[in-house]
Amino acid sequence: MLRLRLPPPIYWGAWALACLYNFSLNFASAYWKTVLVFSVSHFAVWALVGILAMPLMRRYPVRRHWRAWLFHLVVGALFTQFVITLGHLVFFEITGTGARLSFLSVMQVAFETCFHLGMLTYFCFLGVVQMHDAQKLSRQRELQVAEHKAALVHAQLQSLKIQLQPHFLFNTLHAIASLMHYDVDTADRMLNRLSELLRISLQEVGSPVVTLRQEIGFIEAYLDIEKIRFEERLRISWHIPDALLGFEIPPFILQPLVENAIKYGVAPRGDGGSIAIRAHADGHDMLLEVEDDAPATLEAQKGFGIGLRNTRERLDALYGGGKHFDLIRENTRTIARLRIPQAALGERAYA
Structure with a gap:
């Protein structure tokens, strides 16, 4: 079962904001309704299918290794092409246009019109996921350090008490023995x-x-x-x-x-x-x-x-x-x- 590690309100809210931003760029157009349908259909697909990409994004974090960058360039290109093609198919289905286009033609149209923005979307998505994971890992490490310090303090105090109590007991018993x-x-x-x-x-x-x-x-x-x-x-x-x-x-x-x-x-x-x-x-x-x-x-x-x-x-x-x-x-x-x-x-x- 796939687990969405990003809090759902943040995940879906971020995609909704991206959709609104994309729509706002063409809001003044006479075809704003078509633009709205296009934005919603594409970013809905991104949000739904993006969950599938998150495990790969976490498995291959982009740090300073060129292989991770190469992996995400290749996988990102394939994933982006898949998502924008699916987004176009949803858009054509909703609007009733593109009925005569073959699947390859839809892929070509999607590539020519949306691939560059799709790749930008993919890497922005990658950055958000890995930044969230890095912050979560940092908090976990801080918590572990705090727990280790607390355990160390506890062990030190127990050691001091173990030293102190026999010391006092020895002195008292020595006095009793003398009496x-x-x-x-x-x-x-x-x-x-x-x-x-x-x-x-x-x-x-x-x-x-x-x-x-x-x-x-x-x-x-x-x-x-x-x-x-x-x-x-x-x-x-x-x-x-x-x-x-x-x-x-x-x-x-x-x-x-x-x-x-x-x-x-x-x-x-x-x-x-x-x-x-x-x-x-x-x-x-x-x-x-x-x-x-x-x-x-x-x-x-x-x-x-x-x-x-x-x-x-x-x-x-x-x-x-x-x-x-x-x-x-x-x-x-x-x-x-x-x-x-x-x-x-x-x-x-x-x-």
């Missing part, structure tokens, strides 16, 4: 908190986004574990406006920042330290900040471990190039700041 040597009850409580944390984590597996409220719930469960380790040495303050709790962010995006703040801002200090977790709107974006109050002597030790590095790479993969993660060092504090662009998240979140 088992001198405080079994505390180790047991930490293990129970870890079970609860893993339950929350499994609920979010496969989710491209979570609300800020859900992320805070996860961080609170994580901090319950850390408070068992550090007790009064770990002081936490929250500054989260209620209006932002429904804002969507990538899952598990805050945990590496909090872990880094504890590792460098709390753990090395005998008196512990304070960590502030903030969120505020900045236009259409949201800024998330994790701040610790470690002194300047400890600030220089901070760097990009696997957690922070993965966080930066996740944000770059999700939102493209841009400054979405900053680590700001000051005299008495360090601020890890995330910028989450809300508009882009729904389109590019594959975490």
Whole structure:
């Protein structure tokens, strides 16, 4: 079954416009009715029979190869002669003229009067078909490239998450193992908190986004574990406006920042330290900040471990190039700041 790949309204509309244009060239003639019948009969044949030529036009695209041009010169000439002869026969049948002409005579008349315009019509038709196919192919390739990029981003993010989750789990289990040597009850409580944390984590597996409220719930469960380790040495303050709790962010995006703040801002200090977790709107974006109050002597030790590095790479993969993660060092504090662009998240979140 022949398939008309050009949209039917465009295909038939183009031939109708060609017919009207041909008729308009001789509209002022005293024989305008005859001209109208002649134009309609010929372009109707072109439109109907042209469907048969489209597969050949697609099979042998005209680019820079001389053989394709030679093919279309030969085939185009034969096809044009066939169409204009058939158009003349239809015209003679409608008008009742040419009854005494033989088939060869009709072919000769058609060749002498319409062949040059017929060849022009054929190559215009060829150009439209191949231009349409080239544009369609270009769109398909662009779509394939976009799909491949999306798949690559998804694979990269999955790889980063696979790296991050065992990293956090290893650190927590190591702490539990250490506690088992001198405080079994505390180790047991930490293990129970870890079970609860893993339950929350499994609920979010496969989710491209979570609300800020859900992320805070996860961080609170994580901090319950850390408070068992550090007790009064770990002081936490929250500054989260209620209006932002429904804002969507990538899952598990805050945990590496909090872990880094504890590792460098709390753990090395005998008196512990304070960590502030903030969120505020900045236009259409949201800024998330994790701040610790470690002194300047400890600030220089901070760097990009696997957690922070993965966080930066996740944000770059999700939102493209841009400054979405900053680590700001000051005299008495360090601020890890995330910028989450809300508009882009729904389109590019594959975490």
